[in-house]
Amino acid sequence: MKDFPIKTLFIEKGADGYSFGAKIIERLGDIPVDRIEYDVDNRYQQLNNMDKESIRLLRFQGAFLKTCPGTKEYICCGYQILNVGTNCTMDCSYCILQAYFNQPSIRVFVNLEEQLTTIGQLIDSRPEKIFRIGTGEFTDSLALDHIVHWSDILIPFFLGRKNAVLELKTKSNQIEGLLSSPVRERIIVSWSLNSPYIVAKEEHGTVGLKKRLEAAKRCQSEGFILGFHFDPLIEHPDWKEGYMKTLEMMDEYINPKGIIWISMGCFRYMPGLKTIIRKRHPETHILDGEFISGLDGKMRYFKPIRIEMYAFMVEIIKKWYHDPGLYLCMESDEIWTKSMGWSPGNSEGLSHYLDKRVIEFFG
Amino acid sequence: MKMLRGKSILLDLKEIDDNPGPYCMSFHFDLKALVRSIEHCGLINDPFIILTEEGRAEVVIGYRRILALKALKMESIGCIDLSDSGLSHLDLLLLNLSENLATRQFNDLEKGMILSRLMIYISKEKVIEEYMPVLKLPSHVETLHFFLNLDGLDQQMKISIAEKVISLRAIKMLLDMEEKSRFSVFLLLAKLKLNFNKQIHFIEYIVDISHKEGIGIPDLLMEKSFQRILEEKPLNNPQKVKRVMNLLRARRYPSLVHYEDAFNRKISQLELPHGVRLCHSPFFESPDYMLEIKFKKGGELKEKLKILSRIEGLDNIGNPAQKDQ
Numbered sequence: 094m095k096d097f098p099i100k101t102l103f104i105e106k107g108a109d110g111y112s113f114g115a116k117i118i119e120r121l122g123d124i125p126v127d128r129i130e131y132d133v134d135n136r137y138q139q140l141n142n143m144d145k146e147s148i149r150l151l152r153f154q155g156a157f158l159k160t161c162p163g164t165k166e167y168i169c170c171g172y173q174i175l176n177v178g179t180n181c182t183m184d185c186s187y188c189i190l191q192a193y194f195n196q197p198s199i200r201v202f203v204n205l206e207e208q209l210t211t212i213g214q215l216i217d218s219r220p221e222k223i224f225r226i227g228t229g230e231f232t233d234s235l236a237l238d239h240i241v242h243w244s245d246i247l248i249p250f251f252l253g254r255k256n257a258v259l260e261l262k263t264k265s266n267q268i269e270g271l272l273s274s275p276v277r278e279r280i281i282v283s284w285s286l287n288s289p290y291i292v293a294k295e296e297h298g299t300v301g302l303k304k305r306l307e308a309a310k311r312c313q314s315e316g317f318i319l320g321f322h323f324d325p326l327i328e329h330p331d332w333k334e335g336y337m338k339t340l341e342m343m344d345e346y347i348n349p350k351g352i353i354w355i356s357m358g359c360f361r362y363m364p365g366l367k368t369i370i371r372k373r374h375p376e377t378h379i380l381d382g383e384f385i386s387g388l389d390g391k392m393r394y395f396k397p398i399r400i401e402m403y404a405f406m407v408e409i410i411k412k413w414y415h416d417p418g419l420y421l422c423m424e425s426d427e428i429w430t431k432s433m434g435w436s437p438g439n440s441e442g443l444s445h446y447l448d449k450r451v452i453e454f455f456g
Numbered sequence: 457m458k459m460l461r462g463k464s465i466l467l468d469l470k471e472i473d474d475n476p477g478p479y480c481m482s483f484h485f486d487l488k489a490l491v492r493s494i495e496h497c498g499l500i501n502d503p504f505i506i507l508t509e510e511g512r513a514e515v516v517i518g519y520r521r522i523l524a525l526k527a528l529k530m531e532s533i534g535c536i537d538l539s540d541s542g543l544s545h546l547d548l549l550l551l552n553l554s555e556n557l558a559t560r561q562f563n564d565l566e567k568g569m570i571l572s573r574l575m576i577y578i579s580k581e582k583v584i585e586e587y588m589p590v591l592k593l594p595s596h597v598e599t600l601h602f603f604l605n606l607d608g609l610d611q612q613m614k615i616s617i618a619e620k621v622i623s624l625r626a627i628k629m630l631l632d633m634e635e636k637s638r639f640s641v642f643l644l645l646a647k648l649k650l651n652f653n654k655q656i657h658f659i660e661y662i663v664d665i666s667h668k669e670g671i672g673i674p675d676l677l678m679e680k681s682f683q684r685i686l687e688e689k690p691l692n693n694p695q696k697v698k699r700v701m702n703l704l705r706a707r708r709y710p711s712l713v714h715y716e717d718a719f720n721r722k723i724s725q726l727e728l729p730h731g732v733r734l735c736h737s738p739f740f741e742s743p744d745y746m747l748e749i750k751f752k753k754g755g756e757l758k759e760k761l762k763i764l765s766r767i768e769g770l771d772n773i774g775n776p777a778q779k780d781q
Contacts, residue, residue, distance in 0.1 A: 371632070371663075381668040383709045385739035395712050396740055427743045 098146050098182060099240075102126045103198060105151040113246065114150045114203035120240050121148070143190070144197035145182055148240075153202035158212050158226070163440060166388035167423040170356075171444035174230040175212070175259075177205055177243055181233040183264060183298040186374035187325055190231065192366050199232070201241055209250050216257050223448040226251075229262025229283070236265040244270040251279040258451050260320055264299040266308035272315055279455055281353055282312045283320035286343070288335025291327050295379055302339060306346040318454050319352050324422055325360035326402050328382045328394065333405055340409050349414030353454045354447065357406055358422035361393045388425075396428065403432035418450045460543075460551075462504065462536040469533055472505065472513045472522055478545065478573065479552045480519040483565045484618035490524040499525065499533070506548065507539045516548045517555050546577040557590065563618045567591045568606035575604070605631055613642055623652040629659045637666075637673035644677055647686070648697050661704035668708075715740060726769045729760045734773065745773060 102121055106129065108114055118126070157176050163169025178201040180190055202208075216224050228234045228243065238244050244261070248271070251259045260281040261271070271282060284305045287295075292302055313319055321343070329335065343349075360379060362370075367380060384392040393399065403421060410417050420443060421429055429436035437443040476482060503518025515522055516538055525533055538548065553570060556562065562570065570591065574583050580600070588595045593603065606617065606627070613630075616622040622645060630638045641662060645655055666673045676682075685691070685699045706713040716736075723734055731750035737743075747764075751757040764770065 368632070371667075378667070380664065383711050385709075385712065385741060388741055393741075395709070395715075397711060397715065425743075 099148055099199070100124060101147040103147055103149040104128050105149060106130050107152045108150040108203045111152075111203040111206075113206055114201075117148070117150065117201065117203075117241055120242075143180055143184075143193075145180065145184065145199060147198045148237075149198035149200045150203050151200060152204045153200075153208075157202070157205070157208040158215065161230070163423060164389040167425055168421070168429065168437060168443050169423060169440045170420060170447055171225070171440055172230075173224055173226045175226050175228045175247075176202070176231060177228045177247075178202055178237075178241070179231040181236055183233060183236065183296065185264075185297065185299065186295040186370060186377040187327070187360055187362070187379050189362065189366065191369045191373060192363060199237065201237075205243075206246055209246070213250065213254075216254055220256050222256060223451050224257040225260065225447060225451065226257060227260040227262055227283075229260070229285075233263050233265060234261035235263035235267045235271070235282075238267045238270040242270055244274060248274045248276045248280055252276050254279060255456075258455060262320075262322065264296060264305065266300050266304045268308045268312055271312065271317070277316040277318075280317060281320045282309070282317045283322060284309050285322045285324065286339055287323065287325075287327070288329070288332060288339055290329055290331070290335045294329075295327070295374075295377060302342055306342055310346040313348060313351050319347065321352060321355045322358075322422075323406060324356055324358035326357060326406065327360045327379055328398065328402065329378065332402070336406060337409055340413060344413055349417055352414075352417055353450050354418035354420060355410060356420050356422050357403055358424070359394050359399045359402055361387065361391045361423070363391055367392070389423075399424070399428055400431045403428065407433055418447075420447065460536075460538065461541045462538045463540070464502070465535055465537045466532050467505065467513055467535045469522065469526055469531060471511070472515060472533075474523075474526075476519050477514040479514070479516045479548050481552060481556055481562065481566050481570050481573075482519055483563065483569060484615055485520060487520065487524050487527060490520055491527050494521070494524050494528060502534045502536050504538055504551070505535045507537060517552050549573055549577070553590075562591060563620075564603070564624060565606055565614050565618045567593065568603040571600060571603050572607050602628060602631070610639060610642075612646075613639075616642075616646060621646070621649075623655055626652070626655040626659055629656070629663070633663075633673065640674040640677050648700065649693060650697060654697065654701065657701065658704065661701075661708045664708050665704065712739060722769065722773065726767050728767070729763045732760060732764065743774070 099121065102118065102124055104114070104118075104126060153176070155176070159174050159176065161169060161172040161174055163171075178199065179193070179196060180199045182199065228247070234243070247259055247261075251257055258279045258281055260283050262283045262285060264285050268282070271280075286302065286305065289302055292299065309319055309321075323336070326336070360382070362384075364386075370377060370380060383395040383398060385395050387393040394402070403424075407419060410419060419433065420437075421433065426436045426438060437446050499521060501518070501521075503521050504516040505513040505518075506516060507513055513535070518535075522533065543551070571583060571587070574587055578587070580597070584595045584597060584600055588600065593599055606614070609617075609627075609631075613622070613627070617624070617627060622642070626645065630642060633641065641659060645658065648658075650658055662673055662676060665671070666676055669676075681703060682700065685696055685703065688696070691699070719736055719740075726734075728734065733748040735746045735748065737745070749757060749760055751760060
């Protein structure tokens with residue numbers, strides 16, 4: 094993450110009295126604090142930026158742990174999303190969070206600790222099930238860690254829970270909080286990667302590939318298991334050379350034996366996001382591809398293009414390491430078979446495959 | 457209930473502005489029916505006016521009636537003068553709104569006019585909360601801004617909206633363009649008389665191609681490939697529309713169109729029996745194909761199934777572009 098731009102702290106009614114929130118306020122130091130009665134009524138405001146320059150502390154009323162909302166048309170990995178906050182300081186042109194303009198600010202849920210008790214009970218009550226849990230769906234897991242210290246709370250929570258792992262997914266190099274913890278057990282640190290072209294042109298406000306991979310290398314050398322995500326794969330001029338370059342960099346920094354999985358997913362978006370992307374990122378070329386309406390209503394690259402992209406990635410990654418735990422995010426049985434050479438058949442099959450990887454790496 | 461304090465006066469029609477003034481909410485209407493009605497029955501309800509400091513009359517309610525009377529070459533008219541009624545500008549505006557709401561539907565342009573006039577006197581929040589539902593619009597700032605922007609459009613475009621020749625969704629997309637592009641697309645939409653669905657596809661293709669190829673929209677639309685189709689005399693309008701849409705689609709989705717062509721070629725080579733159709737899934741996304749057989753009697757169905765079972769080319773149908781790619 095580049096310069097930290099937080100300029101205002103909002104504290105919503107009901108968010109006081111939580112030590113987690115109090116510590117964040119303390120860490121933010123001398124910035125303007127605005128105590129607000131209720132959330133912004135979005136009917137009256139046009140939020141053209143997502144107000145990424147403010148943090149909003151609030152008491153989240155919804156479910157903290159949710160199964161990834163996959164669709165029956167495509168094979169889903171059965172991931173569990175731990176909703177610790179929403180929005181992030183970065184501004185990737187393809188980010189789905191842009192569709193949630195009615196939720197400005199980087200939102201941090203101060204009642205996380207009290208909710209973890211319930212989540213712990215759920216995990217412990219189902220010892221036969223492996224909970225693959227991640228916090229990187231609605232926010233970056235680590236970009237704010239030096240201020241929010243999510244890792245202080247979450248890492249100890251997973252210690253000793255033999256049927257769960259926590260994946261911290263990031264595009265940042267904020268790893269100091271992680272490294273200061275003595276715990277390595279049940280934690281996967283993952284980086285979202287792309288071609289150098291896409292990182293430079295489309296992932297605004299993120300750190301470059303080199304810094305991400307340096308951070309990954311440090312985590313690996315300090316005993317963390319790693320994951321990588323090529324999601325979204327985006328067609329662009331010389332995309333093959335671009336993704337090859339990224340893989341060469343991975344080879345330079347990372348020992349592939351310590352990678353639990355590498356996921357891939359071609360760029361896809363809800364139809365409504367297109368207008369928002371065009372407005373917020375008029376220079377972008379991510380919408381240039383041949384997008385068709387998929388079986389789940391999302392716009393996806395025309396099937397032969399997806400197959401070509403995945404097949405290429407599979408080829409180069411497998412040349413690097415034979416067992417990288419490759420999987421596709423939300424793709425059909427046909428695409429799996431044609432690009433990967435095998436298919437888990439359905440979502441249960443993919444869950445089983447990834448659960449096995451967890452057992453192999455963590456026991 | 458408030459009682460209006462107005463006085464009846466007889467006014468020379470020449471003293472009444474031809475412009476709709478600040479209270480009227482009418483845009484693009486047909487006077488003929490009203491003229492006929494006044495010819496038959498006379499004027500049933502007197503218009504409401506106020507007199508300005510310069511002595512001119514501004515219409516509060518009844519603008520159309522006054523235009524109809526002018527069309528009938530009448531010289532004077534009975535009016536209710538509200539100059540001393542104590543009503544504010546906002547009151548007069550709301551008076552007009554209430555009267556219109558009770559008697560007719562507003563077109564989208566008129567809704568934009570009403571909102572922009574209300575915004576002069578009332579807070580944005582109150583307009584969104586109280587007046588957008590009255591106009592049957594969702595209470596949302598994005599919608600408010602969209603309708604306010606309609607007022608600033610070119611007159612020809614406004615008329616197309618009022619006449620429902622162009623969809624609001626298409627207008628929304630046009631409003632995202634810079635003015636020159638917007639107008640060049642609009643002219644072509646109007647010329648080709650595209651239906652609402654095709655308008656959206658047309659604009660999407662144009663915008664996407666312009667972004668992808670780095671060509672300005674007006675330049676794109678002036679390309680020979682377009683102009684040739686538009687000027688081709690033997691083609692009627694639906695044929696031109698089809699060709700233009702196909703041209704744009706092939707440019708926007710080259711792989712998909714190539715795949716579809718390959719599929720269609722393959723199907724045509726199969727020599728399927730009469731009344732048999734083989735279809736692919738939308739965009740080939742699902743691997744499933746669909747077979748449609750028309751028949752009148754079971755025997756005919758059996759016969760067609762027999763013929764189908766002998767067509768060797770069907771074995772390769774799962775990969776339509778295999779040989780052609």
